Amino acid sequence: MRLIHQGLGSIGLGIARLALERGHTVVAACDLDPAKAGQDLGALLGISPLGVEVTTDAAAALQTPADILVHCTGSRLRTVLPQLEAAVEAGLDVASTCEELAYPWHHHPGEARRLDEAARRRGVTVVGLGVNPGFVMDALPIMLTSPCRQVNRVTAERVVDVSTRREALQRKVGVGLTPDAFQAGVREGRLGHVGLAESAAMIAAALGWEVARISEEITPVVGGDVVRGLHQVARAYRIEGGEEPAVVLDLVMAQGAADPHDAVTIHGVPEVHVVIPGGIHGDLATWAIVANALPAIKDAPPGLLPVYRLPLLHLTA
Amino acid sequence: MRLIHQGLGSIGLGIARLALERGHTVVAACDLDPAKAGQDLGALLGISPLGVEVTTDAAAALQTPADILVHCTGSRLRTVLPQLEAAVEAGLDVASTCEELAYPWHHHPGEARRLDEAARRRGVTVVGLGVNPGFVMDALPIMLTSPCRQVNRVTAERVVDVSTRREALQRKVGVGLTPDAFQAGVREGRLGHVGLAESAAMIAAALGWEVARISEEITPVVGGDVVRGLHQVARAYRIEGGEEPAVVLDLVMAQGAADPHDAVTIHGVPEVHVVIPGGIHGDLATWAIVANALPAIKDAPPGLLPVYRLPLLHLTA
Numbered sequence: 001m002r003l004i005h006q007g008l009g010s011i012g013l014g015i016a017r018l019a020l021e022r023g024h025t026v027v028a029a030c031d032l033d034p035a036k037a038g039q040d041l042g043a044l045l046g047i048s049p050l051g052v053e054v055t056t057d058a059a060a061a062l063q064t065p066a067d068i069l070v071h072c073t074g075s076r077l078r079t080v081l082p083q084l085e086a087a088v089e090a091g092l093d094v095a096s097t098c099e100e101l102a103y104p105w106h107h108h109p110g111e112a113r114r115l116d117e118a119a120r121r122r123g124v125t126v127v128g129l130g131v132n133p134g135f136v137m138d139a140l141p142i143m144l145t146s147p148c149r150q151v152n153r154v155t156a157e158r159v160v161d162v163s164t165r166r167e168a169l170q171r172k173v174g175v176g177l178t179p180d181a182f183q184a185g186v187r188e189g190r191l192g193h194v195g196l197a198e199s200a201a202m203i204a205a206a207l208g209w210e211v212a213r214i215s216e217e218i219t220p221v222v223g224g225d226v227v228r229g230l231h232q233v234a235r236a237y238r239i240e241g242g243e244e245p246a247v248v249l250d251l252v253m254a255q256g257a258a259d260p261h262d263a264v265t266i267h268g269v270p271e272v273h274v275v276i277p278g279g280i281h282g283d284l285a286t287w288a289i290v291a292n293a294l295p296a297i298k299d300a301p302p303g304l305l306p307v308y309r310l311p312l313l314h315l316t317a
Numbered sequence: 318m319r320l321i322h323q324g325l326g327s328i329g330l331g332i333a334r335l336a337l338e339r340g341h342t343v344v345a346a347c348d349l350d351p352a353k354a355g356q357d358l359g360a361l362l363g364i365s366p367l368g369v370e371v372t373t374d375a376a377a378a379l380q381t382p383a384d385i386l387v388h389c390t391g392s393r394l395r396t397v398l399p400q401l402e403a404a405v406e407a408g409l410d411v412a413s414t415c416e417e418l419a420y421p422w423h424h425h426p427g428e429a430r431r432l433d434e435a436a437r438r439r440g441v442t443v444v445g446l447g448v449n450p451g452f453v454m455d456a457l458p459i460m461l462t463s464p465c466r467q468v469n470r471v472t473a474e475r476v477v478d479v480s481t482r483r484e485a486l487q488r489k490v491g492v493g494l495t496p497d498a499f500q501a502g503v504r505e506g507r508l509g510h511v512g513l514a515e516s517a518a519m520i521a522a523a524l525g526w527e528v529a530r531i532s533e534e535i536t537p538v539v540g541g542d543v544v545r546g547l548h549q550v551a552r553a554y555r556i557e558g559g560e561e562p563a564v565v566l567d568l569v570m571a572q573g574a575a576d577p578h579d580a581v582t583i584h585g586v587p588e589v590h591v592v593i594p595g596g597i598h599g600d601l602a603t604w605a606i607v608a609n610a611l612p613a614i615k616d617a618p619p620g621l622l623p624v625y626r627l628p629l630l631h632l633t634a
Contacts, residue, residue, distance in 0.1 A: 018466055131464060143460060145632035146609050147448060147602030149335055208634040268632075270598045274591055281587045285464030292463050312625040315462035315585075317525040 007072035014287035099195030101128025106201035133195035151268035229254025324389035331604035388413035416512030418445025420519035450512035468585035546571025
């Protein structure tokens with residue numbers, strides 16, 4: 001498959017590396033960082049030259065004949081929407097790690113509809129995917145409802161020890177801040193995991209549940225006087241569900257967090273409880289999920305699709 | 318959706334009950350058992366009359382205009398193939414719990430091809446599905462490879478305490494036999510879990526692995542002088558995989574089996590290890606998986622499909 005890469009940070013480069021391992025071809029690459037412009041993509045990946053010169057000119061990159069855009073530039077849908085629309089207009093399928101794109105119909109219905117209509121008109125598929133949102137706190141819980149006669153509530157918890165993770169992630173969860181600076185960062189939308197509310201909306205939508213509202217809380221995990229990370233909880237309430245939330249997603253991302261793991265419980269008949277001791281490693285999983293999904297996205301029907309509408313994702317050669 | 322039910326044993330009736338709960342309509346029902354013939358399906362389900370008289374005449378039942386056949390008559394593909402072909406010729410999609418249909422391409426390639434061609438010709442979809450094969454030891458492991466850069470081996474273990482399960486299942490795993498009678502039953506194909514080798518073949522196929530051979534071993538679990546159940550292991554070896562099996566599926570189904578659970582390990586980069594304490598209850602899960610999958614099967618492309626080619630299964634209203 002011929003790929004164009006837009007966004008060559010840690011996630012974009014990781015996906016490019018795996019996509020090359022799987023035999024795909026990168027035909028163009030762009031990034032806003034002038035320090036990367038003019039370099040061969042192979043140099044950025046620490047491998048032999050690929051004959052693909054990184055450009056800051058995304059419009060030029062999109063002119064290259066290709067099958068799919070691998071899009072890794074940002075978390076917020078409104079920020080990246082013009083990029084996605086340009087790719088769709090260029091006739092490319094899009095695999096994006098934009099967190100809000102994983103399930104935008106609840107929080108950004110206008111943008112979702114616009115993108116869906118454009119994708120259908122051009123006959124291309126747009127999918128937001130990654131480990132979270134996209135897998136461990138949404139697609140996996142969704143699949144685990146399949147053996148159930150009835151589901152009353154879905155809960156998932158994810159505990160990540162960010163000590164071993166890249167600095168950008170540590171900054172995103174507030175490591176090293178004072179509690180006051182943390183609260184200010186949350187208020188201004190600079191801190192926090194983007195996509196948890198989207199995961200809650202995705203689960204509800206997959207199960208056919210109409211959502212009255214989705215709440216989200218972010219509190220600091222404090223050690224000594226310093227913030228070590230965050231505790232974030234998203235809750236989705238059904239229109240017909242009374243006072244209790246129907247989806248509860250509980251995420252701790254903190255330095256030294258005890259007992260890192262993922263857990264999903266489908267409260268229903270029967271109850272299904274799944275534990276992943278140690279948890280699924282975030283970045284590596286996102287790289288793999290996107291690289292593995294490329295063939296499924298190429299074959300998928302046109303439109304903006306949530307990941308659960310693709311065939312079961314799996315390792316692809 | 319309008320359903321025809323063929324096979325009204327415990328599994329068939331369980332699916333019918335859930336399908337009715339989900340708002341589907343059963344328009345015809347057939348079973349070979351003359352004791353059931355002439356009864357209203359509602360009476361067999363212990364609910365109000367449905368106006369559907371059970372018949373032993375499957376050909377007559379297939380004349381009823383309908384969308385999908387729910388097929389629960391047997392485990393062996395060769396036995397049920399004429400039933401499946403008749404349904405396809407009648408223009409029905411088919412959701413079947415026939416264990417060997419879950420992934421027949423390895424062990425029954427001729428039958429698989431014939432059925433696939435007939436289904437494509439008639440524009441209908443045929444899927445074999447259930448909890449095992451179909452979910453816990455194949456679809457779930459397949460999905461869990463999605464976050465992996467590389468997969469070296471897939472292992473799954475399932476331990477079921479059959480004490481609490483129906484007698485037919487206890488008989489199928491040899492409960493109460495002498496070890497000699499157990500061995501004779503295995504040799505004659507009367508004992509053992511059908512579908513474990515199919516699950517191994519399905520996993521390998523989904524991952525694009527060419528299989529050299531699949532081995533299967535069945536040994537009795539003995540307590541006192543009496544068989545309490547079975548221990549069954551299927552191993553798939555890759556053509557390019559050396560001496561080590563690439564897929565190992567380990568199943569214990571025995572009275573009083575300690576620590577019932579399901580576990581899946583994806584040995585790769587990263588390793589993914591999942592535990593389901595208590596395990597997923599077999600019969601109830603099969604009912605739900607089939608009932609929940611009906612809309613996806615109706616929308617799926619024509620042909621004989623393995624379950625991993627459907628969109629992510631989940632609870633459906």
